[in-house]
Each structure stands twice: as structure tokens, then as C-alpha cells.
Amino acid sequence: MHPTSFAPRHTRRTVSGAAPVRWLLIGGALAFLGFFLVIPLVAVFTYALQKGVGAYFTAILEPESWSAIRLTLLAAAIAVPLNLVFGLAAAWLIARFRFPGRDVLLTLIDLPFSVSPVIAGLIFVLLFGRQGWLGPLLAEYDIHIIFAVPGIVLATVFVTFPFVAREVLPVMQAQGQDEEEAALSLGASGWRTFLRVTLPKVKWGVLYGVLLCNARAMGEFGAVSVVSGHVRGVTNTLPLHAEILYNEYNLSGAFAVASLLTVLALVTLAVKKYVEWRAESP
Amino acid sequence: MSVIVEQLTKRFTAGGTPAVSDVSFHAPSAAITTLLGPSGAGKSTLLRLIAGLELPDSGSVRIEGVDCTHLPVQKRGIGVVFQSYALFKHMTVRQNIAFGLETRQQPRSEVEARVDEMLRLVQLEELGKRYPGQLSGGQRQRVAFARALAIRPKLLLLDEPFGALDSRVRVELREWLQSLHEQTGVTTLLVTHDQEEALEISQHVVVLSDGRVAQAGPPEEIYDRPATPFVASFVGGTSVLRGHVRSGRAQVGTLVVEAPQSAREGEAVHAFVRPHDIKIVKTANGVAAGPTTSLVERLKSVGGYVKVLLKLPSGETVSVEVPRAEFENLGVVEGDHVHADVRMAKVFLGDFSI
Numbered sequence: 001m002h003p004t005s006f007a008p009r010h011t012r013r014t015v016s017g018a019a020p021v022r023w024l025l026i027g028g029a030l031a032f033l034g035f036f037l038v039i040p041l042v043a044v045f046t047y048a049l050q051k052g053v054g055a056y057f058t059a060i061l062e063p064e065s066w067s068a069i070r071l072t073l074l075a076a077a078i079a080v081p082l083n084l085v086f087g088l089a090a091a092w093l094i095a096r097f098r099f100p101g102r103d104v105l106l107t108l109i110d111l112p113f114s115v116s117p118v119i120a121g122l123i124f125v126l127l128f129g130r131q132g133w134l135g136p137l138l139a140e141y142d143i144h145i146i147f148a149v150p151g152i153v154l155a156t157v158f159v160t161f162p163f164v165a166r167e168v169l170p171v172m173q174a175q176g177q178d179e180e181e182a183a184l185s186l187g188a189s190g191w192r193t194f195l196r197v198t199l200p201k202v203k204w205g206v207l208y209g210v211l212l213c214n215a216r217a218m219g220e221f222g223a224v225s226v227v228s229g230h231v232r233g234v235t236n237t238l239p240l241h242a243e244i245l246y247n248e249y250n251l252s253g254a255f256a257v258a259s260l261l262t263v264l265a266l267v268t269l270a271v272k273k274y275v276e277w278r279a280e281s282p
Numbered sequence: 283m284s285v286i287v288e289q290l291t292k293r294f295t296a297g298g299t300p301a302v303s304d305v306s307f308h309a310p311s312a313a314i315t316t317l318l319g320p321s322g323a324g325k326s327t328l329l330r331l332i333a334g335l336e337l338p339d340s341g342s343v344r345i346e347g348v349d350c351t352h353l354p355v356q357k358r359g360i361g362v363v364f365q366s367y368a369l370f371k372h373m374t375v376r377q378n379i380a381f382g383l384e385t386r387q388q389p390r391s392e393v394e395a396r397v398d399e400m401l402r403l404v405q406l407e408e409l410g411k412r413y414p415g416q417l418s419g420g421q422r423q424r425v426a427f428a429r430a431l432a433i434r435p436k437l438l439l440l441d442e443p444f445g446a447l448d449s450r451v452r453v454e455l456r457e458w459l460q461s462l463h464e465q466t467g468v469t470t471l472l473v474t475h476d477q478e479e480a481l482e483i484s485q486h487v488v489v490l491s492d493g494r495v496a497q498a499g500p501p502e503e504i505y506d507r508p509a510t511p512f513v514a515s516f517v518g519g520t521s522v523l524r525g526h527v528r529s530g531r532a533q534v535g536t537l538v539v540e541a542p543q544s545a546r547e548g549e550a551v552h553a554f555v556r557p558h559d560i561k562i563v564k565t566a567n568g569v570a571a572g573p574t575t576s577l578v579e580r581l582k583s584v585g586g587y588v589k590v591l592l593k594l595p596s597g598e599t600v601s602v603e604v605p606r607a608e609f610e611n612l613g614v615v616e617g618d619h620v621h622a623d624v625r626m627a628k629v630f631l632g633d634f635s636i
Contacts, residue, residue, distance in 0.1 A: 178366045186361075
């Protein structure tokens with residue numbers, strides 16, 4: 001999980017070739033980065049602040065934006081803890097035990113990565129929508145999932161499913177289970193062993209997974225868009241709201257909302273860097 | 283008898299070769315018993331079965347008269363020291379040692395007192411606040427001992443406890459373990475592949491080969507009277523010589539010894555000779571070759587003794603160890619011809635093959 005660089009600190013001329021080639025490659029990479037990352041980043045904030053700081057905060061604080069912020073936070077607040085518990089349990093199960101169906105479980109965990117988010121959203125519509133399998137049953141009890149908040153939460157949980165498990169699993173596998181066996185031999189119960197020994201060992205992996213999970217939960221567009229129905233002030237998350245404002249040619253509003261997501265991304269990156277740094281220094 | 287293992291069998295794959303096969307032995311109370319064998323002999327698996335970290339397919343384990351075969355590891359009253367130390371890296375030395383005591387929900391003051399006592403026992407009083415990452419290998423291993431002993435186990439299980447340390451520290455810790463055992467008197471089971479370690483620190487040795495007990499007994503008995511060719515070759519750094527039965531006696535080189543009773547005339551035998559059971563005698567004229575002389579192929583000085591590689595008249599090669607002082611009196615150089623006097627050998631019927 002830690003992208004460690006194995007390259008030597010001193011560039012070895014014999015391997016890296018002549019200086020012009022090196023500068024050409026570095027220049028190319030920087031130009032690419034600038035064009036695809038830096039310019040868009042600057043553009044987001046430029047457009048957002050186009051009409052001044054006052055207009056910026058008005059756009060963010062207007063009721064519909066505020067409701068989108070709340071819904072995004074709610075979806076993440078449910079999806080992240082759920083996937084944290086699931087991810088830990090799944091990683092522990094796969095790392096520690098050999099059982100029939102282990103490979104199937106491993107494959108299923110990756111499913112949300114390989115399925116297009118739009119398809120993921122459609123699955124829920126087919127399941128819970130009015131024409132879906134469970135539609136009549138839900139209608140009978142007046143339960144609304146699709147085009148309502150529960151659908152958005154479900155879709156978010158689905159697309160963020162693999163993050164924690166995928167980050168924790170390799171850490172658990174790499175560390176073996178000598179310490180767990182020592183704890184058991186000292187009389188600790190399985191649960192105590194998990195809390196006092198296993199969890200502290202994998203905590204940076206867990207944090208890293210939670211971070212990625214949260215970023216995706218707040219930023220998800222495709223799956224949420226399908227199940228949302230775009231009811232303003234009710235079922236719009238931040239990414240959906242940004243799109244709606246954009247489609248209405250409310251550029252500064254759209255980019256103000258987008259800037260919130262951009263800030264989230266930057267904070268995530270910074271925390272991720274910090275977690276990687278802490279995980280490497282014992 | 284403190285630990286009694288009966289007919290223990292464990293297979294890791296159904297129908298496969300058992301890692302531990304029908305093993306029975308006993309380990310006397312308050313003594314150090316060693317499970318000795320080459321890698322793959324099943325000794326670690328056997329230790330894990332006794333600890334309760336693996337479950338046997340059949341057989342039983344009794345610790346201090348209590349049948350533990352179906353008890354979970356937490357209830358067996360054992361302390362385990364792993365080769366990898368298995369210290370909790372995120373806890374200080376004190377927290378590591380206190381872990382088992384806190385599990386037993388003892389009052390804080392008792393836990394603290396016991397931790398202090400353990401730190402004194404392993405001579406690490408100053409290092410209680412350190413983390414395992416800040417200790418040397420030998421210190422970590424001592425913390426592992428303190429942690430295992432803190433809970434007053436009925437039985438201490440050591441899985442190659444010195445395996446990851448360099449040879450100087452190994453020798454130091456061996457002596458330390460002996461004095462620790464004298465202080466605590468805890469019944470101890472030690473797994474090792476190092477026969478020197480086994481012979482030095484244990485009162486009882488169980489030699490394992492291919493998941494079975496090859497021989498069990500006091501170290502002197504294992505060394506002097508190996509029961510099988512495997513034990514003879516594994517313990518004591520021996521050379522193998524081939525010979526035949528002639529008129530009821532086994533003839534191996536210059537040595538003629540009683541043959542086993544079932545021996546038939548002319549049957550092949552093989553003999554295991556320890557490096558110090560061959561005496562080198564100079565020939566009358568010093569260096570010349572003859573029909574009964576052996577060639578000094580190589581000399582190697584190893585600390586207190588000299589290793590002499592001899593090519594016998596039969597063409598077989600043996601390794602002989604001569605104490606340094608004796609060697610200097612002998613005055614032999616490479617290429618000399620000498621008489622090799624085999625004074626003791628353990629003879630087994632049949633040809634030798636590994």
C-alpha cells in the first residue's frame with residue numbers, strides 16, 4: 001500500500017542516459033501534470049471566486065447547496081463506518097483462514113471496482129425501483145428507496161465497498177500471526193487479541209482505507225446519479241448539485257460547490273501523505 | 283511425569299504425509315526437555331500441538347496430569363516463546379510483560395510488582411519503558427521469556443528461541459537459559475535443530491525424524507548409544523565407514539567390534555565414527571605410503587582443535603578432530619601418511635544410504 005521508491009538517491013548517469021534526454025522526459029512529465037492537474041485546479045478556484053468572495057459564500061450557503069452538503073456528509077457517515085467494519089472482518093477472514101469460498105469472497109470484494117458505477121446504480125433501480133423485483137412489496141409498505149435518501153446511501157456503500165478491505169488485507173497478510181498466537185497463549189480471548197494486538201498492528205492500513213473510502217463516498221457521481229432522481233434540496237449530493245448548477249449556466253455556483261469537493265480532495269491527499277509517513281516510521 | 287504425549291498424529295492435508303505421526307514421549311517435571319531434529323522433522327508442529335495452537339487428528343496431551351487435548355490454548359497454563367519473539371511492537375517492554383497478567387484481571391499493584399520481578403529476573407530493569415524496536419535481538423528474546431514466565435505457566439514452550447540470533451549471543455543465552463531455569467524450575471520444552479544446544483542445556487532429549495520419535499533419553503545416552511543410524515548420523519558430526527561381518531564380528535577398517543547378534547557372515551555393515559574417536563599415529567618412517575596407511579588430505583585449524591581430513595586405505599574419507607596441543611606433538615603436514623586407529627564406532631547392519 002505504500003508506494004515506496006526503490007530508486008537510488010543519486011542519479012546514475014550510466015543508466016539514466018544523457019542530460020538532454022533526462023530534461024526532455026522531466027519536462028514532458030511536468031507539462032503533462034500542469035495541463036491535466038494544475039490548470040484545472042486553478043480554474044476551479046478562479047471560476048468559483050469569479051464574482052467575489054461574497055458571491056462564493058452565498059452560493060455555498062444557499063439552502064439547496066447546504067442540503068447537498070448535508071446529504072453528502074450523511075451518505076459518507078453511513079457508508080464509511082459500515083465498510084470499515086465489513087472491510088476489517090473480510091480482511092481478517094481472508095488473511096487468517098482457509099475456507100471454501102475464500103476465492104469467491106476475494107473476487108466479490110473487487111466487484112465494485114470492476115463494475116461501472118452507472119451499472120451499480122442501475123442494479124439498485126432494478127431491485128428497488130417501482131418496476132423492480134422488490135418494487136411492489138416496497139410500495140405496499142410505502143417505503144421509498146429509489147429517488148430517495150436510502151437509495152443514495154445504498155449506492156454509496158456499494159461503490160466504496162472494497163477500499164478498507166483492500167488496504168488492510170495486504171498489511172495483515174504481511175505481518176503474519178505470531179503476535180496473535182502469543183496473545184492467545186497469554187490467556188487473551190479472541191476479541192481482546194483482535195482489539196489489543198491485531199487492530200494496532202494494521203491501524204495505518206485501516207486509516208488509509210477509511211480515507212480513500214471517504215473520498216470516494218463524497219465524490220461518487222455515477223451510481224448516485226442513477227438512483228437519485230435529482231430532487232433539489234432532497235436527493236442531491238454535492239457532485240450532483242454541481243452538475244445541475246453547471247447545466248443551468250450558473251458557472252460561479254457550480255464551481256463554488258466543485259471547489260468544496262476539490263478542497264476535500266486536497267485535504268485527503270495531505271492526510272494520506274501524513275498517514276504514509278507515519279506508517280513508515282515505526 | 284509432567285508432560286505426557288500419547289500417539290499424537292497431525293496431518294495438514296487429508297491423506298497426505300503426517301507432519302507428526304504417532305508420537306509418544308514424556309517430559310519430566312521441572313526439567314528442560316529438548317525436541318531435536320532436522321528441519322521438517324515435525325518438531326515445531328509437535329510443540330504447537332502441545333501448546334494448543336494446532337489441533338491433533340488423534341492422540342492426547344496431558345500437562346501436569348490434566349488432559350489438555352481439547353482445551354483451548356488460553357486454558358492450558360502454558361508460556362510460549364517464539365523464534366520471531368512475537369513481541370507486541372506497539373507496547374513498551376512493561377506493557378508486553380503485563381499483557382498476560384491484565385488478561386487475568388489482577389489488581390494493578392500486583393501486576394506492577396510482578397512486572398518488576400520479571401524485569402529483574404531477565405536483567406532488563408532499565409529498559410521497561412523502551413519499545414521492542416529499540417532493543418537488541420538478545421534483549422527482545424529476554425523480554426519474550428519474561429512475558430511468558432510472568433503468568434506463572436505450568437509449562438514453558440520454546441520454539442527455536444535462539445534461532446534468529448548470531449552464534450555468540452546464542453551461546454550466552456544458552457547459559458542464561460540454564461541459570462534462568464535453575465531459578466524458576468519451570469518444566470520446559472525446547473525445540474531446536476542444534477544438537478550441541480540440545481546436549482548442553484537439556485536433561486532429556488527427544489530426537490525426531492520424519493514426524494516420528496527416533497530416540498528419547500538423557501543426552502549422554504543419545505550421544506553414546508544412538509538407537510538408529512539416523513540418530514547416530516544426526517548427533518555428533520560423524521563419518522560413515524563401510525565394512526563386512528567376518529566370523530561373527532564386524533570389521534570396519536582397522537576396527538573389529540562385536541557384530542549385532544542377527545548378523546550373517548559376509549553381510550554389509552556401516553559404522554558411525556565420531557571425529558574424536560580416531561587416533562592418528564605416525565608411521566615408523568614418518569611419511570611413506572603403505573598398504574595400511576591413510577593419507578592426510580587436508581588440515582584445518584578450528585579454534586582449540588585441528589580438523590584432519592583422512593583418506594583411509596579403503597578410499598573412504600573421515601574427519602578427525604585433534605586437540606591443538608596433541609596436534610603440535612604429532613607434527614603432521616598435508617600429504618603425510620599416517621595410521622588411523624579407529625577406537626570406537628557405532629555399527630549398524632546393512633549398507634548405508636541417506
